[in-house]
Amino acid sequence: MALKALMAVSGLIMIGYLLAHMYGNLKVFAGQASFDGYAEHLRTLGEPILPHAGLLWIIRVVLLAAVLGHAYSAFSLWSRAHKARGGSKRYQTSKSKLGVQRSYASFTLRWGGVVILLFVIFHLLHFTWNTIHPGGAADSPYVRVVNGFSVWWVVLAYTLAMVAVGFHLRHGMWSALTTLGANTSAIARHRLNLLAYAVAGVVTIGFLLPPYSILLGLVT
Amino acid sequence: MNITVRVWRQPHADAEGQMVSYEVPDVSEHMSFLEMLDVLNERLTMEGDDPIAFDHDCREGICGSCGVVINGVAHGPQQTTTCQLHMRSFADGAVIDIEPWRAEAFPVIKDLIVDRSAFDRIIQAGGFISAPTGTAPDAHAAPIPKNQADHAFDAATCIGCGACVAACPNGSAMLFTAAKITHLGMLPQGQPERDSRALGMVGQQDEEGFGGCTNIGECTAVCPKGIPLETISRLNRDLLGAMLHGSR
Numbered sequence: 122m123a124l125k126a127l128m129a130v131s132g133l134i135m136i137g138y139l140l141a142h143m144y145g146n147l148k149v150f151a152g153q154a155s156f157d158g159y160a161e162h163l164r165t166l167g168e169p170i171l172p173h174a175g176l177l178w179i180i181r182v183v184l185l186a187a188v189l190g191h192a193y194s195a196f197s198l199w200s201r202a203h204k205a206r207g208g209s210k211r212y213q214t215s216k217s218k219l220g221v222q223r224s225y226a227s228f229t230l231r232w233g234g235v236v237i238l239l240f241v242i243f244h245l246l247h248f249t250w251n252t253i254h255p256g257g258a259a260d261s262p263y264v265r266v267v268n269g270f271s272v273w274w275v276v277l278a279y280t281l282a283m284v285a286v287g288f289h290l291r292h293g294m295w296s297a298l299t300t301l302g303a304n305t306s307a308i309a310r311h312r313l314n315l316l317a318y319a320v321a322g323v324v325t326i327g328f329l330l331p332p333y334s335i336l337l338g339l340v341t
Numbered sequence: 342m343n344i345t346v347r348v349w350r351q352p353h354a355d356a357e358g359q360m361v362s363y364e365v366p367d368v369s370e371h372m373s374f375l376e377m378l379d380v381l382n383e384r385l386t387m388e389g390d391d392p393i394a395f396d397h398d399c400r401e402g403i404c405g406s407c408g409v410v411i412n413g414v415a416h417g418p419q420q421t422t423t424c425q426l427h428m429r430s431f432a433d434g435a436v437i438d439i440e441p442w443r444a445e446a447f448p449v450i451k452d453l454i455v456d457r458s459a460f461d462r463i464i465q466a467g468g469f470i471s472a473p474t475g476t477a478p479d480a481h482a483a484p485i486p487k488n489q490a491d492h493a494f495d496a497a498t499c500i501g502c503g504a505c506v507a508a509c510p511n512g513s514a515m516l517f518t519a520a521k522i523t524h525l526g527m528l529p530q531g532q533p534e535r536d537s538r539a540l541g542m543v544g545q546q547d548e549e550g551f552g553g554c555t556n557i558g559e560c561t562a563v564c565p566k567g568i569p570l571e572t573i574s575r576l577n578r579d580l581l582g583a584m585l586h587g588s589r
């Protein structure tokens with residue numbers, strides 16, 4: 122019963138984080154000093170009330186809890202749904218496989234979520250733990266970003282992942298708000314769907330601007 | 342018109358089933374879908390075959406017993422009950438696939454008939470109000486604002502057919518349960534048991550093996566009574582409220 126609420130709340134926490142993270146990434150357009158300064162600023166935020174990098178660690182703990190809660194509820198609801206609908210072979214007919222009105226995004230929610238999970242691991246290895254460095258290693262976060270996104274397959278991987286995120290948020294955001302009780306009328310439904318489209322679009326495009334600008338040589 | 346139907350035949354609950362084809366010639370386009378099956382069944386009976394078992398009762402769209410999946414869509418191409426669907430909705434020469442509702446909680450009893458008593462148990466778990474009986478209360482004793490009465494009445498039109506479950510990619514019964522929760526929760530008589538109703542009905546729904554709702558909306562698109570998706574959000578608010586109150 123509470124799994125759906127956990128799914129929705131953890132999803133919304135991650136959406137909040139994604140919006141902030143995307144805004145931070147856009148600082149590459151302001152140059153190396155600004156971007157590296159921002160990375161440093163994240164670590165000093167909240168001082169002296171919090172220790173160095175304190176807020177960052179709080180965010181990391183909350184995010185980790187959100188990811189674990191989200192993945193746990195996703196997989197248990199997935200397996201419950203699979204059983205409830207009567208397995209993978211439900212109807213014999215080959216007609217109406219696409220449903221009556223459902224969106225493409227609603228089909229991609231689960232496997233898209235798995236794609237995002239794999240991507241998040243790759244992304245952490247790349248920029249957070251600095252264990253893999255396509256394009257060349259560096260101390261400056263700015264230089265690492267520019268090096269990484271000069272490699273075509275890195276940009277391709279980010280593109281696929283961000284499109285998956287876009288689809289996931291298109292249905293996920295609408296679904297989370299409905300699960301939390303916000304869909305109160307036909308007008309509210311219309312607004313929630315528009316909001317989900319807007320957030321999905323902003324996140325996808327916002328995250329893809331830096332990689333493409335770097336690949337095309339607009340940012341060096 | 343002449344059509345071919347491919348029907349799910351399954352002699353009993355534990356038997357293996359399969360799709361079987363039958364030609365049905367000389368169908369009038371004014372026949373209802375069930376009348377077309379009646380004609381076919383008469384012939385099967387004359388030929389000594391077992392007639393196709395399907396549920397039906399009122400044949401006027403109000404009892405909710407006649408649901409089958411037609412060409413992959415619950416109740417077929419029109420948003421109405423199967424008994425209210427007419428053969429004019431199909432083309433001459435069409436091949437029509439007819440299958441029972443599919444859900445873990447709706448096991449097949451025979452051919453197109455499924456056991457929907459899981460719905461009854463969900464209602465028993467909270468889909469009622471407790472009222473002392475006796476003399477009828479004064480008609481104006483409990484005033485109800487018009488728009489609330491309208492919402493309650495719209496939700497109360499659910500006939501418990503189960504199309505929502507059959508159409509839901511998650512095999513969820515949320516639209517059915519939400520319709521009853523909205524119906525009673527909108528009215529003053531439904532208030533005292535609002536929390537226990539939400540917890541009881543949703544708990545029973547999970548216990549019966551229905552899936553969780555991901556707000557895809559296939560249910561409302563096939564619901565013969567047009568129960569709207571908003572009812573599910575109303576259920577969610579009642580459920581979250583009840584969980585926060587920690588009541589039972």
Ligand code: HEM
Pocket residue numbers: 125128129131132133135136139191192194195196198199230231233234235237238286289290292293294296297298300553554555
């Ligand atoms: C960037 C991170 C992510 C965000 C912002 C996000 C957001 C959301 C939201 C808001 C929902 C809707 C919740 C609801 O239906 O009430 C959702 C659903 C879902 N998410 Fe995510 N998600 C993310 C990552 C993931 C990952 C890594 C997985 C991998 C397992 C995943 C799998 C799912 C699944 C399977 C559902 C549907 C669950 C169901 O059946 O109810 N998501 N997501």
Ligand code: SF4
Pocket residue numbers: 498499500501502503504505506516517520560563564565566567568
């Ligand atoms: S909500 Fe609609 S589809 Fe579901 S049982 Fe009620 S009438 Fe049938």
Ligand code: FES
Pocket residue numbers: 396397398399400401402403404405406407408422423424425
């Ligand atoms: S037979 Fe009663 S609704 Fe169809």
